[in-house]
Amino acid sequence: MSSLFRPVSRVLQGIVAACLIAAGLAGPALAQAQQVLRVTAIPDESPTELSRKFAPLGKYLEKELGVKVEWMPVTDYAAAVEAVVNKKIDLAWFGGFTFVQANVRSGGKIVPLVQREEDEKFRSVFITEAKSGISKLEDLKGKTLSFGSASSTSGHLMPRSFLLAAKINPDADLKRISFSGAHDATVAAVSSGKVDAGALNISVWEKLVAEKKVDTSAVKVFFTTPPYYDYNWSVHADMPAATKEKLKAAFLKLNASTPEGKEILDLQRATRFVPTQPENYAGIKAAAENAGLLK
Template sequence: MNPRFHAPVALRRTVLQSLLALTLAVPATGALAQQVLRVTAIPDEAPAELARKAAPLVKYLETKLAMKVEFTPVTDYAAAVETLVSRKVDLAWFGGFTFVQASIRSGGKVMPLVQREEDERFRSVFITTDPAVQGLADLKGRDLSFGSPSSTSGHLMPRSFLLQAGVDPDKALRRVAFSGAHDATIAAVAAGKVQAGALNISVWEKFVADKKVDTAKVRVFYTTPAYHDYNWTVHADMPAALRDKLTQAFLTLNKSTPEGKEILELQRATRFVPTQAENYKGIEAAARSAGLI
C-alpha cells in the first residue's frame, strides 16, 4: 500500500481517540460538579445562631451522603424561596408558609421531605409587658410586632387567630410592626418598643431556658391552637436516590449518639418524621383567608 495513505488513517484514529477521551471526561467533570449539596434556611433567627445550628448538621450530612455540603445564608424569607425555586440551592429549611409560597411559585415543583415531630403540632405565642393585656381582645388600640411578613409562626398563623378572635390587626391595632425574626420580636417587646409581639413557641421556650429573657417582665398571655409548620424541602427535580438518602439521614438522627443529640437539640427537635405537601393545606387556606396570597 502507498505510504502516503497511512497518515490520514492514523490522523483520523488519533482524532477519534481524542474525541472519545473528551466525551468520557465531560460526564466525569459534570458528576464532580454535582457532588455538592447546597443548603439554606429562612432567616428566622440571628445569622450567628443560624450558622451555629447549621454547622454540625452540615458535617453529619456530608458523612451520610458522601458528598460536600455547603450552607448558604440568605437575607430574607423571599430569598430562601427564590433560591430553591431557581435551583440555586438543593435543600431549604422552610416554615409552613414559605413552603406554600415556594410550591405556588414553582408550580408544585418542590417537595417537603421531613419535619420535626414538634412541627406536627406547632404553636405560636403572644407576649407582652403590659399587665392590662390578658387576651387577644386587649390588643385593640395597642402596638404589636410580628416577625417576618412571610413567617408562619411569627405572622401568618398569629394573624389568622387574631382575625378569628375578631381582632383585625390592620384596623383594631394602633400599629403593626415587623421585627424580621423571632428573637428580634422578643427584644422589641422587652425594650418597650411595642406592647406585644407574636412569635414561634420554640424560640420563646429556648430564650426562657437560656435565661435570655426576664419572665418577670415579659410573659406569654396567649398560646395559639396547633398547626403544621417547619420542614426540610427539596426541588422535585432532585434525583430520587438522593432524596431517599437525604430523608433517611434525617430520620435516623437520634439522641442516643453524641452527634445526634447535638444536632437535634440545636434544631429544637425530638426527632424528624416524614411529611408531605398535604400537611400544609391548612397553612395555604389560612394565607388565602388572610389575603396574604
C-alpha cells in the first residue's frame, strides 16, 4: 500500500473500531437511556406462575423507582446466572445456590440486596406416596428419587447435603435419581408414581397444599430438613449505588397493611423483606463444595 493511503487506512480502522465498541455497549447503554430495569427469576416454578407472581411487584417497582420494569424469563437456572453476571439482567430472584454460583462466576461482583424473612430459616421437604412404606431417609435406599433443578438450593443441593449427612449417597445408594426441573413438577412426578419420592421447597409444597393441588391423603411429607438461608433478590455490583438503595428501600417498604403490599407479599409467599448480605450464604457455598457441586 502506498504511503498516500496509509493515513486514510488508519482513519478507517479507527472508525471501524469505534463502531464495534459502540455496538458492544449498545445494549446496556440503550437500557440506561430508556430507564429500564430488566428483571428475571430462576425458573423454579412454571413460567405462567412466575409471570403471575411478578406482575404486581413489577408495577410497584415502576412506581417506586420511576423507571420501566421489564420481566425477562429465562429457560433454566444457568441462564439466570449468566444473564446477571454478563449484565443482561439488572435484578434477579436467585436461590441461595444460584447466588453463590453467580458470585463465584463473577469474582464476587453479585450483591444480594434483600430476602424474605422466611429465607433466613428456609427448609426442604421429602415427599412420597402415602402407601410407599417410606417413612425416613434411610428407607430411600434402593428407591427412585426426583430432585428439582440440578442448580436448585431447596430442590437439590440442600436435600442432597442432608442425605449425605445421613450417610446416604444418592448416586450410589438409590436405584435412580432424576431432575424434574421445578418444584411443582417434582410433586407431579411423585403423585403420578413416576418416582418413589421427591425433594422440594417447603414453600411451594405448602402453597400447593393450600390451593388443594395435591392430595395429602395420597402424598405425604416424611422428612423436613433443618433450616438454612435461601432465596434473595440480587444485582450486579456495578449497578449505581443510588439505584441499589432505591431498590432495597422499595422492598423493605412493603408491608401487608396496604392492599398493594398484601397482594405482593402474598404472591411472593413472604411476611416481609429484610436486608441480606453475602456472608449469609457461606453455609450454602460450603454445602455445595462438600457435595462436589461447585466448581
